[in-house]
Amino acid sequence: xxxxxxxxPVTNNLLGSEADSQRTLYPYVTGTSVIGIKYKDGILFAADxxxxxxxxxxxxxxxxxxxxxxxxxxxxSGEISDFQEIMRYLDELILYDNMWDxxxxxxxxxxxxxxxxxxxxxRNKFNPLWNSLVLGGIKNGQKYLGTVSMIGVNYVxxxxxxGFGNHLARPILRDEWHENxxxxxxxxxxxxxxxxxxxxxxxxxNKLQIAKITDEGFTLSEPYSLKTFWxxxxxxxxxxGAEGSW
Amino acid sequence: xxxxxxDTDVTTWSxxxxxxxxxxxxxAVKQGSAAIGLRSKTHVxxxxxxxxxxxxxxxxxxxxxxxxxIGVAIAGLTADGRVLSRYMxxxxxxxxxxxxxxxxxxxxxxxxxxxxxxxTQRSWxxxxxxxxxxxGLDESGAHLYYNCPSGNYFEYQAxxxxxxxxxxxxxxxxxxxxxxxxxxENLIKDALFALRETLxxxxxxxxxxxxxxxxxxxxxxxxxxxxVQRLINEFEIVGEEPPADEAAAPDAExxxxxxxxxxxxxxxxxPMDI
Numbered sequence: 031x032x033x034x035x036x037x038x039p040v041t042n043n044l045l046g047s048e049a050d051s052q053r054t055l056y057p058y059v060t061g062t063s064v065i066g067i068k069y070k071d072g073i074l075f076a077a078d079x080x081x082x083x084x085x086x087x088x089x090x091x092x093x094x095x096x097x098x099x100x101x102x103x104x105x106x107s108g109e110i111s112d113f114q115e116i117m118r119y120l121d122e123l124i125l126y127d128n129m130w131d132x133x134x135x136x137x138x139x140x141x142x143x144x145x146x147x148x149x150x151x152x153r154n155k156f157n158p159l160w161n162s163l164v165l166g167g168i169k170n171g172q173k174y175l176g177t178v179s180m181i182g183v184n185y186v187x188x189x190x191x192x193g194f195g196n197h198l199a200r201p202i203l204r205d206e207w208h209e210n211x212x213x214x215x216x217x218x219x220x221x222x223x224x225x226x227x228x229x230x231x232x233x234x235x236n237k238l239q240i241a242k243i244t245d246e247g248f249t250l251s252e253p254y255s256l257k258t259f260w261x262x263x264x265x266x267x268x269x270x271g272a273e274g275s276w
Numbered sequence: 277x278x279x280x281x282x283d284t285d286v287t288t289w290s291x292x293x294x295x296x297x298x299x300x301x302x303x304a305v306k307q308g309s310a311a312i313g314l315r316s317k318t319h320v321x322x323x324x325x326x327x328x329x330x331x332x333x334x335x336x337x338x339x340x341x342x343x344x345x346i347g348v349a350i351a352g353l354t355a356d357g358r359v360l361s362r363y364m365x366x367x368x369x370x371x372x373x374x375x376x377x378x379x380x381x382x383x384x385x386x387x388x389x390x391x392x393x394x395x396t397q398r399s400w401x402x403x404x405x406x407x408x409x410x411x412g413l414d415e416s417g418a419h420l421y422y423n424c425p426s427g428n429y430f431e432y433q434a435x436x437x438x439x440x441x442x443x444x445x446x447x448x449x450x451x452x453x454x455x456x457x458x459x460x461e462n463l464i465k466d467a468l469f470a471l472r473e474t475l476x477x478x479x480x481x482x483x484x485x486x487x488x489x490x491x492x493x494x495x496x497x498x499x500x501x502x503x504v505q506r507l508i509n510e511f512e513i514v515g516e517e518p519p520a521d522e523a524a525a526p527d528a529e530x531x532x533x534x535x536x537x538x539x540x541x542x543x544x545x546x547p548m549d550i
Contacts, residue, residue: 132382134415140375147374 057109057160059083063195063235064105065223066164067207068173068188069216072244073166075105076220078228079253080235087235095241097248098126102138102167103241104145107143107192108180109160119148136172138167142184150182162192167243178201191223199223213242225256261270287399287475297403298396301425304405308439310474311338313409314434314448315420316458316466319491320348320411323467325438325474326484339488342493343368346412347488351438352425353405360404364388381412383533385421385429393427407437411490419492429442436470436549462487465511480508 064077081089092115094247095105098120099243106113123144127136136144144163146190152158158180164174176186189203201224213221229236269275282288283296290296301548327333339349340361346368350357367387371379388408395401409421422437423429434452436444439525447470453461467487482505490496497506 087520100482130386133381134382136375137377140377143310143376 043186050251054109055162057112058159059089059110060122060233061092061107061110061113062231063093063191063193063199063227064107064162064176065191065199065220066105066166066177066189067203067211067214067216067220068166068175068209069211071169072168072173072242073103073175074213074216075103075166075241076219076224076238077107077130077241078224078238082233084273085232087233090235090237091237091253093250095239095250097241097243097250098165098167099127100119100247101135101169102141102165103243103248104141105164105192105241106161108162112161113158115253116126116145116148116161116163116182120145122174130234130235131159135168135169137172138165138176139169141165141167142176142178142186145178146182146184149178149180149184153181154221163189164192166190168245169274171245181211191227194227194234198226199210202226220254225258228256228258285399286401286403287397295396298426301403301405303405303427304438305352305407306441307378307404308354308438308472309338309350310436310444311349311407312411312434312436312441312444312448312467312474313349313411313422313432314452314455314462314463314470315411315418315432315456316460317417319458319460319489319494320347320413320418320420320465321463321467322347322409322411322423322490323471323486323487324351324472325486326351326486339486339498340365341488341498342384342412342488343378343497345490346410347386347485347496348382348411348489349409349488351407351409353440356404357406357408358407360388360391360408363391364398364410378413380414381419381421382414385410385423385475386410388423389429390425392425394426395425408541409435409437409527413490413492417494427518434466434470436474436476440474442477443476444470447473460491460494462491464507468511482508483506523537 040229059081061081062078066075075095077094079090079092080087081092091111095103096117098104123136130137144225145163149159155178160180162180167180175188175190176184177190177192178184193198193215206219219239224238228236237253239253240251282290286295286297309325311329313320313322324338326338328335329422333412336354338354339347341347342361342364348361348364364384366385368379394406397404403425405425410421410423412419420432420435422432422435432474435449436448451466466488471485482501485504486498487504488496488498
């Protein structure tokens with residue numbers, strides 16, 4: 031199954047760096063932060079729908095939250111094409127799991143650790159999947175939420191985020207997250223974080239989705255946008271009194 | 277079974293549609309010393325008779341821990357059993373490494389069966405000459421499976437394989453309906469009684485039996501000799517009839533006390549027994 035990952039590069043000293051053209055060196059189309067939190071009935075994720083091409087906000091309908099089997103959700107930031115590749119791996123994993131047809135199923139913990147192995151192995155071959163992933167879910171009432179980075183760093187927590195979300199959203203969550211958030215409270219908390227990211231992250235776009243997973247199943251909201259307020263005094267006449275301004 | 281012209285290799289069918297080499301492999305299982313398994317909703321007990329080939333030698337290991345949640349008891353060519361146990365341990369450890377989760381026993385058993393099937397369809401191989409009683413935990417509870425040299429596998433409430441296993445099966449057939457809700461202690465007790473049946477009157481001591489157990493919240497482990505001897509004494513197995521139900525037990529207890537005093541722990545132990 032892992033052979034899909036990368037075929038052996040053509041190594042031939044006469045042609046030199048042809049082997050290098052097979053490795054990921056930099057990302058091209060990227061998604062920004064994903065945030066995930068545990069709440070009373072399960073897990074809530076939020077991510078915007080932007081796919082940036084460098085500094086251009088090029089694609090605005092990229093779904094960065096996907097369900098994985100019956101019990102898990104994945105959110106990805108980083109290279110979108112690598113996320114699509116990861117989804118192929120996961121769909122295959124779920125397919126083989128379903129084919130056993132034996133009452134056992136892979137839960138979020140198994141998916142998270144499988145992804146960790148994939149990401150770390152790719153990192154060791156200097157050909158990473160350029161993503162930071164958030165993986166969460168609930169199985170038999172047990173909630174699970176974790177993250178994996180492109181170098182294979184993995185951990186679990188009550189709230190996780192990728193990229194800028196770590197710097198802007200986690201501090202808010204550390205103060206305001208608690209067990210037994212209701213669905214409404216959870217969404218409000220995520221929106222608060224997403225609003226800060228919208229103001230402060232240049233790769234954020236104002237079109238987001240919320241994903242929810244509970245024992246009943248997975249739902250993905252229709253895309254919507256947040257209300258923003260730009261009428262701050264500090265934003266009026268920003269160059270007033272600045273060096274060289276008039 | 278008698279020799280005939282269709283039994284030379286495993287890839288030859290007989291006109292009656294049989295693969296004699298596979299059937300001969302199943303005979304090898306019947307020649308091995310007995311192994312028994314039983315399960316409740318939450319526990320699986322595997323037990324085996326250990327016959328040393330002489331008083332000077334130690335006995336062969338017939339029960340293997342495969343993982344915390346899976347154990348296997350074998351009967352037949354123990355060398356084949358050892359190799360398959362290593363395969364099972366490898367599969368479990370690889371799964372655990374990738375998924376940080378225990379391999380469901382139902383899936384391991386299918387992999388084992390597929391591996392056995394390969395040997396029934398290659399001209400340069402022979403079937404494994406060992407039957408495996410695999411006990412383990414799954415999402416849906418405790419399970420007991422029997423894997424054949426033929427590549428078939430079956431799930432059981434209780435089963436016995438090896439020589440004189442029919443006597444144990446007869447005992448288990450009488451009692452199996454109560455096993456699902458059995459307590460841990462009663463399950464062990466029934467295993468000991470079933471094992472006793474295969475001894476056909478021979479003195480039952482802890483030096484010739486091995487008992488192992490696994491369950492929800494209890495990792496697979498083999499019970500040590502003192503525990504087993506104490507259980508044997510407690511359950512008044514030495515020379516006594518098994519109680520038909522709980523009520524009969526207290527009466528037998530007083531009578532058996534005196535009889536079991538003489539069963540010293542080292543009696544009948546081969547010199548190399550640890």
